[in-house]
Amino acid sequence: MSELSRIPNVGKATERDLNEMGYTTVESLKGKTGEELYAQECAIRGVVLDRCQLYLLRAVEYFVNTENPDPEKCKWWYWKDEFVEPSPCGTVCVQCGHYPAECKGCRKIKGKVYWLAYAGLDGCPLYDCCVSEKGNKNCASCENLPCVRYMKDPSISDEENAENLKIMLNNLKNSVK
Numbered sequence: 001m002s003e004l005s006r007i008p009n010v011g012k013a014t015e016r017d018l019n020e021m022g023y024t025t026v027e028s029l030k031g032k033t034g035e036e037l038y039a040q041e042c043a044i045r046g047v048v049l050d051r052c053q054l055y056l057l058r059a060v061e062y063f064v065n066t067e068n069p070d071p072e073k074c075k076w077w078y079w080k081d082e083f084v085e086p087s088p089c090g091t092v093c094v095q096c097g098h099y100p101a102e103c104k105g106c107r108k109i110k111g112k113v114y115w116l117a118y119a120g121l122d123g124c125p126l127y128d129c130c131v132s133e134k135g136n137k138n139c140a141s142c143e144n145l146p147c148v149r150y151m152k153d154p155s156i157s158d159e160e161n162a163e164n165l166k167i168m169l170n171n172l173k174n175s176v177k
Contacts, residue, residue: 004029007063008074009056017041026064034058034079055079062094072100082107086175088130088138089150090168107131118154125149140172 003026004015021040023029029037034057041057042049058079063069072078078100083093087106093099102114111127123132126149130136139145146169152161 007060008071009059009076014056014060020044029060029064031065032061034061037061051081052076058084058094086138086140086168086171087127088136089124089126090138090140090170090172092171115153119151125151138172138175140176145169145172 002015002019002024004010004018004023005012007026010018018024018029018037021037021044023032023037034054037057037060038049038054041053056076056079059074059076062079063074073094079094083099083105086092088111089106091106093103093105096103098114099105103109106113106124106127111124111131113124113127116122116124126139129147129149130139130142134142136142139147146165150165150168152158153164156164
């Protein structure tokens with residue numbers, strides 16, 4: 001087995017697949033996205049592979065492109081579409097420092113996020129409006145975006161809150177493409 005076997009989720013079969021695609025070292029994978037690797041593997045095989053392979057390759061991407069990867073975040077099931085695509089508010093779960101230790105993702109926990117206790121709420125107002133009331137995947141199509149349901153995180157500065165809101169809105173805008 002080569003150095004690729006030290007990457008979480010990479011066993012003999014995935015190592016062989018990566019080698020067939022021309023990746024023989026961890027360094028050779030740097031800068032590649034899980035989507036690129038998945039498309040390349042599908043092309044080599046001549047079939048559309050099960051999406052679980054995409055999730056595994058997203059976890060590989062995270063491991064090789066992150067300076068100090070969180071071992072918990074390296075588990076392939078944390079890289080399913082529901083955690084990579086923007087949540088109702090536009091947060092991307094896998095990019096959040098609270099995921100997966102403090103928060104398992106809005107769709108999985110149905111908007112019952114960790115910070116509700118601090119806000120004195122029973123459920124996330126954005127999740128309730130977007131998913132529970134309107135049946136939407138996220139707020140991207142809402143004409144009131146951003147609305148009053150977006151709340152400031154009291155643990156960070158106004159500048160950080162403004163930057164986070166810009167990122168969330170950009171994630172939602174890009175999810176419509």
